[in-house]
Amino acid sequence: xxxxxxxxxxxxxxxxxxxxxxxxxxxxxxxxxxxxxxxxxxxxxxxxxxxxxxxxxxxxxxxxxxxxxxxxxxxxxxxxxxxxxxxxxxxxxxxxxxxxxxxxxxxxxxxxxx
Numbered sequence: 001x002x003x004x005x006x007x008x009x010x011x012x013x014x015x016x017x018x019x020x021x022x023x024x025x026x027x028x029x030x031x032x033x034x035x036x037x038x039x040x041x042x043x044x045x046x047x048x049x050x051x052x053x054x055x056x057x058x059x060x061x062x063x064x065x066x067x068x069x070x071x072x073x074x075x076x077x078x079x080x081x082x083x084x085x086x087x088x089x090x091x092x093x094x095x096x097x098x099x100x101x102x103x104x105x106x107x108x109x110x111x112x113x114x
C-alpha cells in the first residue's frame with residue numbers, strides 16, 4: 001500500500017521535476033460518460049492541452065471558461081473514462097468548497113509558477 005501523501009517528504013530536487021505553469025481555459029464541456037467530470041481545452045502557451053477535471057457539480061462550467069489556472073504540465077497522460085488528460089489543474093478543497101488556484105494578476109499562458 002502506498003504511503004499517504006501527507007506522510008511523504010520530497011526533496012527540493014524532486015519538487016523541481018514538477019512543471020507548474022499558467023494555462024487559460026479555452027473551452028469546458030461535459031464528459032460524455034462521467035457525471036462529475038469536465039473536459040477542458042487549455043492554452044498552455046503556444047499549444048493546447050486537454051485536461052479532465054472532477055469539478056462538475058462543484059464549480060459551474062461558465063465560472064471556469066476563460067479563467068487563468070495553474071497546471072501541472074508534465075504529468076504522465078492518463079485516460080479517464082475514455083478521455084485523455086494531459087495534465088492536472090490545481091485546486092484547493094475545504095470541506096464541500098472547491099476553488100481553482102489562479103494567479104492574482106493577468107499573466108501569459110505558459111508562464112512558469114515558481
